[in-house]
Amino acid sequence: MNELTTEIIAALAQKQDLDEVFRHHLEIAINQLLQTELAEFLGYERYSYAGINTGNNRNGSYERSFDTKYDQLNLTIP
Incomplete structure (x- = not known):
């Protein structure tokens, strides 16, 4: 199992x-x-x-926050 699957199972078990x-x-x-797109x-x-x-x-990066269905995402924009 990968990390996502493990976390989903744990959240379901704890009714989160x-x-x-x-x-x-x-x-x-x-x-x-x-980051991968920038490297390419x-x-x-x-x-x-x-x-x-x-x-x-x-030339560095900056932080941006985006509101999504799952709440706010904090992204580092290169």
């Missing part, structure tokens, strides 16, 4: 709301997706020497 479990994993998935766009991974002196740099 599943929205928080989904919100947490959705937030993680979107943040990872944004730039052509190199974070901290890779391939990006040195290319002029195609990572």
Whole structure:
């Protein structure tokens, strides 16, 4: 079983709301997706020497909050 499945089972066993479990994993998935998209766009991974002196740099990130069905998601936008 993976982490999501384990957390769903635990929440169901304790009769907790599943929205928080989904919100947490959705937030993680979107943040990872944004980082992967940036690496593909730039052509190199974070901290890779391939990006040195290319002029195609990572210029930091900023935080944004989005209201969703599962409550507020805090995303790090590259």
